[in-house]
Amino acid sequence: MKFTIKHESRGRMRVHMEQYRMTYEQADTLLYVIHNHRNVTFVKVYDRTADAVIEYVGDREQIIELLRHFHYESANVPQTVIKTSGRELNNSYQEKLIGSVVWHYSKKLLLPLPIRIALTIGRSVKYIGIGLKCLLQRKIEVPVLDATAITVSLVTKDFSTASSIMFLLGIGELLEEWTHKKSVDDLARSMSLNVSKVWLRTPENQEILVESSKIEKGDKVVVHMGNVIPFDGEVLDGDAMVNQASLTGESVPVQRTVGNTVFAGTVVEEGEITIRVKEVEGNNRFDQIVTMIEESEKLKSELEGKAEHYADKLVPWTLGATGLTYLLTRNVTKAMSILMVDFCCALKLAMPISVLSAIREASLYNVTVKGGKFLEAVAEADTIVFDKTGTLTKAHPTVVDVVNFNDEYSSDDMLRVAACLEEHFPHSMAKAVVDAASKKGLSHEEMHTKVEYIVAHGIATSINGKRTVIGSYHFVFEDEKCVVPAGKEPLFESLPLYYSHLYLAIEGKLSAVICIEDPLRDEAAAVVTSLKKAGISKVVMMTGDSERTASVIAKKVGVDEYYAEVLPEDKAAFVEREKDKGRKVIMIGDGINDSPALSAANVGIAISDGAEIAREIADITVGSDDLYQIVTLKYISNALMKRIKSNYRKIVGFNSGLIALGVAGVLPPTTTALLHNGSTILISVNSMKNLLE
Structure with a gap:
């Protein structure tokens, strides 16, 4: 395709595709193709100008060739990418927002007064109708207050104030709807399927x-x-x-x-x-998730819910104060000053925007949060429990040795059998075995009958009519009653204890021990220290591994407590005991065996490349590349709670001041209404900003 390089610097170029304007689908197609090139680190496509900004590493000519051979028709882009991109959503709301502002101010300049009055009265029908509907349902909530303010302005023939109130209410509604939809869509995209x-x-x-x-x-x-x-x-x-x-x-x-x-x-x-x-x-998957999120109370944190509840509770008091002021002063202007200023709009608008923006910000750090209340729980948490394997240790353990106990077969044969069984199950240890066989070029076609997986223990099947098991010491020797072959006891006793062991047995006899090195993550100790600085007072490690292996890792990481050779139910029971003591618990894991504890914790956090069921059950998912994402999540959560409390103080303080100035006659109702609504929008816009600068 033809294109022009408009600007270029080292590792970055801005190109213009030779077309007048891109459709949303074309822009998303180009974005997908460029973004998936191995050398591209960042790309942004502007559909209105048909431009693209590309940041890359390596050879510039590869990017040029990619663009030169690009064609919309031949690009292989999954339909789900186009359907869920969010580009059309953002553009439509940008146009609505600009259109509302332009229309509000242009009609003041271009339309005669009688037409402006008629338009204001016509638009007021919507808000008054909503207020009346609320009253008919025997509720005195924010819509009643809005309707009363607009009605009083119309009755007193203050059409300019009525128009301004409705304009600011409309802008606020638009910003809230836009932020909500964008945050929900971002969350839904991150939750969508990614099964390769x-x-x-x-x-x-x-x-x-x-x-x-x-x-x-x-x-x-x-x-x-x-x-x-x-x-x-x-x-x-x-x-x-x-x-x-x-x-x-x-x-x-x-x-x-x-x-x-x-x-x-x-x-x-x-x-x-x-x-x-x-x-x-599976295009409907995205829509189903969006519906589930929108209907779920998970999106509401406790503070957010309290703010909305408090906002509704304040409405009768605001109306009562308005009436009382009029009775005492017989001054409509002073009474209107209270009616035009309330705490409700700002509280109900700023709080949800703060929460949804925090969820969006977390996603920028490769952290998926399934609801606002989980961010609040992370902020309140004082205890964190880590699973060891694949969490504190690296997500890619490696096989370092296969100790053979079967004279009839070679070590490679044993590794082939182990890989054939382990490839069916999502766990970092299983991946290590499969990868080791692959590196040696050992093919392992299906040679077994149906595979049975026993959670946190191992795998059992039948190969050539012989029962074959692989798994932990407890499973192989205690549950399955397998034994070490005669004469092999010295070899068994000499197994290196600093490695994790997978035991493979055939027909009740140990056939091989696979030694797996599971190195500690480089950042693990620093992450534990950082979490304590961020407010976590107790860090615990739990693992199904041996006492000796666990003690070495625990000492290096610096956890407060550790527990070895635990089963899934042990992890969950520990979490429940901590909660019974009044502690707020975060559980972090990546395997099927972590699922009960993830469910039991106040907040369950799963590692993204772990078992699908762990990600499904968890409340939050973090990327597998860097444990610092957990620290970032903690800081985002702490900052969110501070922002919500700060917004509350600002809203109450500023609006109380406006009411006092209005009742004192210092500010007229039009000014207090403008300042009130303006401050609401400013606080809401500020709530959209990233918490971590």
Whole structure:
């Protein structure tokens, strides 16, 4: 495609595509294609001017070639990207806002007074009607106050004040609606599906891992325990308990078996199912999440709810004060000064905007927050519990050795068997085994029967008619009663204790021990220190690993307490005990075994590349690259609570001053109304700013 370089500096260029103006779809298509180039670090596309700003690393010519060969028609862009981009939403609200301001001031200059009066009276019908409807429902809330102020202005023939009140109310409504919709859409996009690979069942009844983009309507897809269901479909085989909280809000999983319908985005908590795919694109997933968020009370923090409740409670007092002032002074102007100024609008507008803006800001740091009340809970939290593996330690553990106890097979054979079992389940240790086999070029076609996953213990199956298990010491030796082969005891005793161990046993005998190095994250100790400075008084580490491994990690990180060889129910029980003591608890984990504790905590935080079920159950998800995101989340939450309290003080203080000046006769009603509404918008706009500068 033809384009012109308008400006260029090292690692950055601004280009103009040779067309008059882009459609929203074209702009999003260009953005997607450029953004997905490996050398591009930032890109912004301006649809109105057909420009794009690109920041990149490496060879400039690669970017030039990308643009030169770009064509809208041939670009392969998922429809969900176009549907959920938010570009059209932002542009439409920008145009509405500019249009409202231009129309309000231009009509004052261009239209004669009688027409302006008629327009003001006509527009007032909407607000008066809403106020009357509120009264008919036996409620005296903010719409009643707005309607009364407008009505009194009209009765006293102060049409300019009535027009200004409605203009400022309209701008406030527009800003609130825009911020709300944008924040909800940003949140919904971050919660939308991102399943890159799925298990396809072939006509030969084998399971193969394929790109989700290659799945077609009618294909059979296998969903294992702990995984997200990637497409809408019908269950053909199996039985599972499915968590549908993301779509229905139900906290209790529902059973799904042959003949039942399942939906994209829900999670298999227990069991395994094979589904026939009904819909491939899953475009309705985004709309379903938006609806769920908008209807959910999760978006409201306790402080936000109190502010709105307090705002409504103040309305009768404001009306009463207006009437009393008139009775005492017989001065309509002074009474109107109170009516024109109230605390309600600002409280009901600024608080939700503050919360939604904080959720949006968190997303900039790769942190997904599912509701305002969770930010408040993070701010109040004094205890944080870390799972060790994949959380305090790096998300990519590696296999350092395979100790063979089976004379009939080689170490590579044992690694091949282990990878064949582990590839079905989402856990960092399982990934380490699969990656190790891949690096050695060990193919591991399906050689087993149905795989059974026992949470926090291990995996069991049958290979060539022989029961094969892999997992923890407790599972292999205590639950399965496996034994070390005769004569191999010295080898077993000499296993290095500073590594994590996966035990593989066949027919009741230990066949191999896979030694896995799970190095500590470089930033782990600094993050713990930073969290304590941010207000966390107790940091705990819990792991299913051995006492010796856990003690080494705990000492390096600097946690206050640690617990080793714990089961999922132990983690959840600990969280409940801490809550019973009156502590506010954050739980951070990444695996299926962390799910009970994530649910039990005041706030559950999941690592993004962990098990899907952990992300589904968690209230907040953070990226896997850097634990400092948790510290950032804490600071955003602390700053949000400070902003809400600061807004409250500003609103009460400023408006109380306006009322006093109005009653004293220093300021006329038109001025107090203008200052009141102006301050409401200024506080609301200020609430849109980032909390961390």
